[in-house]
Amino acid sequence: MKKLLHLNKLEDWEKNLYVLWVSVFVTGLAFSEIMPFMSLYVDTLGDFTKSQLNLYSGAVFAITYLITAIISPFWGKLSDTHGRKIMILRASFGMAIVIGLMSCVTNVWQLFTLRFIQGIFGGYVSNANAIIATTAPREKSGRALGTLMAGLTGGSLLGPLLGGALASMFSYRMTFLITGILLFIVFIFSWLFVTEKNFKPTTAKKLQKASGVIAALKSPQMIFGMFITTLIIQASNNSITPIISLYVRELMHNNGNVTLVSGIIAAVPGLATMLVAPRFGALGDRIGTERVLTIGFILAICFFIPTAFVTNIWQLGILRFLIGISNATMIPQVQTLLTKNTPPEITGRIFSWNQSFQSFGNVIGPMIGAFISGLFDYSAVFLSTALLVAINFVLFRINVVNAKK
Incomplete structure (x- = not known):
């Protein structure tokens, strides 16, 4: 009860910080838990030589980051005109579906395509940063952004350990499905609890x-x-x-x-x-x-x-x-x-x-x-x-x- 009363006394940006800290923690967890066995998963999708396995594993790993790098400015423009909250909802929901579907692939090209699409749906963390950056007082932005980064880092830290445990207990495919479910929870959490009351859309043509x-x-x-x-x-x-x-x-x-x-x-x-x-x-x-x-x-x-x-x-x-x-x-x-x-x-x-x-x-x-x-x-x-x-x-x-x- 005391914690609920404490939360009610917080300013909107502080509430967002608490919610987004949990969300980026889970996002970091979800992303990093599938990386340790990604190449092993690729190996189950065909009969590859060592050089082919290295090539396909590298391509599957890199394509998401490459597409994210290309598409991010487009999402950034939309976030300034339509809001940052809708962007984190778009990112979390899209990636929940895409990563969940990775549990169903039957060849490496299907996995590569889904990793390509995952890059398109990226941007949760950058828009979470933008929400905190635009709502927290400038004199407190360093602490706020540092706190958010700590949440992402903590999730990324525990992810490989959780992913290894899940893959050992269940399977690679089930771990992708669980990861998709985690990101869907992030979507629900963000939808219900993140607020963006004072957002002013960019209207100037210039x-x-x-x-x-x-x-x-x-x-x-x-x-x-x-x-x-x-x-x-x-x-x-x-x-x-x-x-x-x-x-x-x-x-x-x-x-x-x-x-x-x-x-x-x-x-x-x-x-x-x-x-x-x-x-x-x-x-x-x-x-x-x-x-x-x-x-x-x-x-x-x-x-x-x-x-x-x-x-x-x-x-x-x-x-x-x-x-x-x-x-x-x-x-x-x-x-x-x-x-x-x-x-x-x-x-x-x-x-x-x-x-x-x-x-x-x-x-x-x-x-x-x-x-x-x-x-x-x-x-x-x-x-x-x-x-x-x-x-x-x-x-x-x-x-x-x-x-x-």
Whole structure:
């Protein structure tokens, strides 16, 4: 009863934050729980050679992010003219149906087509961010967006563990069906409890085009600089994805439960991010978002370099946890900077454009990691990632400093 009375006293944006935190948590859970066995599921859909399996698995993984990157600006435009709530309903309902249907496919091309359609229906998280960004007070936006990111990270962290358990208890197909049901629950939850009372649709004709949106920005250089920053952050984080389990196997000398340890090592950064992201968001509100982001870049460089020289799994685990802390200072702070430097009437499009760059980073990062590890060794991937972060830091400083002149 006390909790209900407390919720009744909250402002609308705070209620939305509670509801959307749960929703993005479940969304992160739903997306990440199917990824660990996606290639194994592909293997059940035909008699493939090793090279064919690698090709089809990579294509099935990448196509969703590629299509999301292309289609996001269109959904962003609609969110500014018709509302962000209807966009999260569209995304959650569409993906619930599509992912549920993945349990019924009989060949890899049907799965590829559904993953293609999944990319079209993307945008739940970016529009949830837009709702919070446009309703929370600007002086509290850092904490609010950091809290939302913590929910997404927490779901993404637990997803692989839940997906592995469900696939072991039932089957790959049943896990896709359960994932679809989870996203349908998100749809119902969002429909009933998310409010958007003060939404003002964009009616100006000049804002219907990308050129008009850019002209409405006080500092286009800063905004587009943040897009590039987002892309490189995602590419940096995901460059490790193709080789992390192989690096673990090398450090363990192929002894012990490599699969379990790899899962733990992969989850450790997310755990750290979930724990500290709201705190860094609040810190950014007090001392300045740019300062927190600067600290994050420096920390990431300092943590990625020694990761290339670890000699045992404990050292790797500790450094991955520290990298998770540096991650908590990045994406949420970029979103906060976008919020503080974007007029409310075009926030949906700016966040959707940012999602496009984020999705391109998800595609480019694993390609970089696979290329570097094939050309050199696993350690080189961490060194190249540190270099990528350093380049990102320089570009960020140039864009922010120039924008303030």
